[in-house]
Amino acid sequence: MTTDWNEFGFNTRAVRAGQVRSDEGEHSEAIFPTSSYVFQSAAQAAARFAQKEPGNIYSRFTNPTVRTFEERLAALEGGERCMATSSGMAAIFSTCLGILKAGDHIVASQSLFGSTLTLFNTILSKFDIKTTFVNLSDLDNWRAAIQQNTKLLFLETPSNPLMALADISALHEIAHAHNCLLVVDNCFCTPALQKPLSLGADIVIHSATKYLDGQGRCMGGAVIGPESLVGKDIFAILRSGLSQCHDGTLRQTSTARFIVG
Numbered sequence: 001m002t003t004d005w006n007e008f009g010f011n012t013r014a015v016r017a018g019q020v021r022s023d024e025g026e027h028s029e030a031i032f033p034t035s036s037y038v039f040q041s042a043a044q045a046a047a048r049f050a051q052k053e054p055g056n057i058y059s060r061f062t063n064p065t066v067r068t069f070e071e072r073l074a075a076l077e078g079g080e081r082c083m084a085t086s087s088g089m090a091a092i093f094s095t096c097l098g099i100l101k102a103g104d105h106i107v108a109s110q111s112l113f114g115s116t117l118t119l120f121n122t123i124l125s126k127f128d129i130k131t132t133f134v135n136l137s138d139l140d141n142w143r144a145a146i147q148q149n150t151k152l153l154f155l156e157t158p159s160n161p162l163m164a165l166a167d168i169s170a171l172h173e174i175a176h177a178h179n180c181l182l183v184v185d186n187c188f189c190t191p192a193l194q195k196p197l198s199l200g201a202d203i204v205i206h207s208a209t210k211y212l213d214g215q216g217r218c219m220g221g222a223v224i225g226p227e228s229l230v231g232k233d234i235f236a237i238l239r240s241g242l243s244q245c246h247d248g249t250l251r252q253t254s255t256a257r258f259i260v261g
């Protein structure tokens with residue numbers, strides 16, 4: 001039986017969502033520090049690799065501990081699907097590579113975490129994905145920067161480190177009027193304070209390293225959004241480092257998975 005976490009309050013979701021108790025009846029989550037899994041037969045392994053049968057295969061993309069983290073964060077953000085990554089930057093990189101292709105354009109806030117600026121400015125630009133940077137709080141700036149090939153609007157609110165703010169609902173209107181996806185890095189607030197999906201964002205990004213961890217002990221990241229995006233083109237980057245663009249060409253990358261623990 002699957003649980004509809006919408007029926008439960010935030011605090012219950014924060015401690016219960018995604019937990020699968022084993023036959024041992026453990027009170028808290030069991031941790032699975034395993035790279036891979038055993039199969040009952042070669043036929044079962046073949047069926048799992050071919051995605052004809054559900055089940056664990058290899059911990060970069062299927063691990064029960066990581067699944068608990070993903071299901072809990074999806075329940076907290078109110079998203080259909082969450083994909084955990086090795087870091088916040090891996091979450092941003094996977095999202096961009098999953099959604100964009102050469103020739104596409106991003107409009108991004110100029111008030112972003114430094115490595116995100118570098119990713120857009122100097123790395124994605126090598127693959128002919130250009131970015132126009134705008135004032136986070138100035139809606140006219142966002143509108144004016146959108147081009148015919150713009151696919152993605154990207155922001156943090158509050159931004160790191162300046163704490164500048166954006167109106168997510170207004171940016172949702174602008175993005176969708178131009179067939180663009182709105183991606184919000186929610187690292188500073190966490191879903192305890194702000195749920196961008198409920199305000200119209202298409203995808204939420206986390207660096208789990210910050211307030212989500214809260215203790216300065218973990219590296220991690222996450223992408224949350226609809227199954228049709230996170231579970232398909234974005235997950236394809238994590239699963240194989242390969243993603244098929246809409247024009248049929250393939251892109252390659254590698255984003256290591258992290259294990260919460």
Ligand SMILES: Cc1ncc(COP(=O)(O)O)c(C=O)c1O
Nearest residue numbers: 087088089113160185187207209
């Ligand atoms: C807002 C924001 N996004 C993304 C990142 C990148 O996350 P990570 O360091 O986990 O790769 C950071 C890191 O400080 C951040 O502050």
